[in-house]
Amino acid sequence: MRLLPLLAAALLAMTAVTVPAHAAVPDGTLALESSAVRAGEPIRLSYSTPRPNATNWVGLYTEPGNGPVAEQFVGPSLKWVYTPSANGTATLPTQGLEPGEYVVYYLAQDGYAWLARPARLRLVSSTALRFVTSPFTLRNGRAGTPYGASVTGLVKGDTSGLTFTKKAGAAWIAVAADGRISGTPTAAGTSALTVEARNTAGQTSTASVSIRVRGASETLVPRLKAMSWNLWHGGSQISGGREKQLRFLLDRDVDVVGLQETSSTSAQELAQALGWDHFQAGADLGIISRYPITARGPLPSQSGLAGIYARVRLDERTGRELVLWNAHLGYTPYGPYDGCFSNRTTQQLLTREADSGRTGQIQAIVQAMGGHLQAAGTHPVLLTGDFNAPSHLDYTTAAASSHCGRSGIPWPTSKVPEQAGLKDSYRVARPNPVTAPGNTWSPVYKTFTGGYGYDHRIGDPEPQDRIDFVHYAGGLSVESSDAVVAGTPAPHPGHGGNEWTSDHAAVLTTFTVS
Secondary structure, eight states: OOOOHHHHHHHHTSOOOOOOTTSOOOOSEEEESOSEEETTSOEEEEEEOSSOOTTOEEEEEESSSSSOTTSSOOSOOSEEEEOOSSEEEEEEOOTTOOSEEEEEEEESTTSOOBSSOOEEEEEEOOSOOEESOSSEEOOOEETTSOEEEEOGGGEESOOTTOEEEEEEEOTTOEEOTTSEEEEOOOSSEEEEEEEEEEOTTOOEEEEEEEEEEEOTTSOSOSEEEEEEEEOTGGGTTSTTHHHHHHHHHHHTTOOEEEEEOOTTTHHHHHHHHHTOEEEEETTTEEEEESSOEEEEEOOHHHHOOSEEEEEEEEETTTTEEEEEEEEEOOOSSOHHHHHHHSOOOHHHHHHHHHHHTHHHHHHHHHHHTHHHHHTTTTSOEEEEEEOSSOOTTTOOSTTGGGGTTOOOOOOHHHHHHHHTTOEEHHHHHOOOTTTOOOOOBOSSOOBOOOOTTOOOOTTSBOOOBOOEEEEEESSEEEEEEEEEOSSOOOOTTSOTTOSSOOSSOEEEEEEEEO
């Protein structure tokens, strides 16, 4: 493989990964054959250590990302290989990975202690320039008020020397060379734009873009699309996951999303590509918003909560805001397994819910939401999340056959929000759990694969349940709500090429903002 000398020199000059302050300086070596690799071609490396072990290994991570920067697990590696010798060479495949910045770690004995300083590289695209989808819609604008948005991050492929131009569209819209969209709308209605992207190789791609312009005295966001989405280790389990995630968000015209399993960077990366605001809170939780985020909190490390929130400005004219809370509750022991595999009594199930930590977690989150819920009449409130537990609204007598014959279970993770005045948007839109089960776990796992402390036969049917939610309070009315995926996901283990990038279905609710 040959690279342009200037490109190779620039990549070699990138800032080195630093050793954690608390750690000893690693005494091994890790060297990449090249710091720029074309996507689809292998990463070739050499290594050495005075402490050889059969379980020493090399792992590839996104940069900045979910690698063991502090010599502790944060998220799974994208690719890995054992390196058992005192010195040698190895390769890491790159099939299915997107172009961008990555880092390679040389790690000890199936753990995360560094054996050498990490090495950075860039994956360079070998595919044609393309917008991730077309047509798509940008955030709403207001007549007479300056507008801003961006399409910079919505192009994939060979983006070297990327520039944007306006090919057609409303006179008020300007397109900067870097993909920023600006101007002042002159009248209410839908403004159209055709924008072209071009790289230094002369490749081009065009997209049709729409901007909904509201009147000077109208509500800026009269309709809001809110989603809860477990990304499944950031989408890393599916080839081309980030591009597919962007395409899904644009195709569904989503406004705000509560994210789980972000692998430390997904909220930031998705928001930057979309030109949105974000709150990336640690390795797990994130919130992204098409409209400005005005406040964020609390960090889980500061509060001990399994949830975060962001205040979203829905209307700069009136100051109307939305408070979006997002949660990810404990995953084990798992109630549907207890009910289906172990045949525990209802009281035993509730005891196990408390043992899992979920009961205490949802109680603490709802308590922390108290002030926001009291003000929900002025600033509506959402609670999104992967609760890792079903809803009592689904466990009716009529629907018992879908839940191993179980019914009447007052699952605390749904009862506690209900008692606090929150409504389950999916069940408001679709009240019958028999005709609309709304299962979010799992479009990929259809049979039990073992683990989690359950001595049950592998290959038996996996319990299917609705464990992801969009709850709401305040001045919102539900227009529709669905458990959504993209395409027809192939089940595990043949899921790698799915258009859908998660092992959960997402929940997408459309609200009318009163």
